[in-house]
Amino acid sequence: MSSDLSRASSVSGFFAAACSLPFDYVKTQIQKMQPDAAGKYPYTGSMDCAMKTLKAGGPFKFYTGFPVYCVRIAPHVMVHSLFY
Known part of the structure; x- marks a missing residue:
């Protein structure tokens, strides 16, 4: 039971970071910005920043530094999730 809860919490942590x-x-x-x-x-x-970033670097530019952010x-x- 706790193994499943731990695994589910890990997956939710990953998707929270990704989203x-x-x-x-x-x-x-x-x-x-300066x-x-x-x-x-x-x-x-915000929308102007998002559109310029998307045009300049593509959708993966938004995920720069994902491993650090995920950690x-x-x-x-x-x-x-475990204590709620």
Whole structure:
């Protein structure tokens, strides 16, 4: 029983990381943006950032740093799932 629960928590942790990373990537890009020499920012908002990222790097660009993100997020989801 606990083995099944542990396995299910691991899978939910992986999918939580996989589903939330694109949103976290866009948020981080917006937080890190700096104005250019003319004072213009590279993105006007979240959708603009997402579309420019998609055009420039394809859909896998949103998963840059997935292993590190998974190691950071998955244990939280696993523990939460086990104790909830």
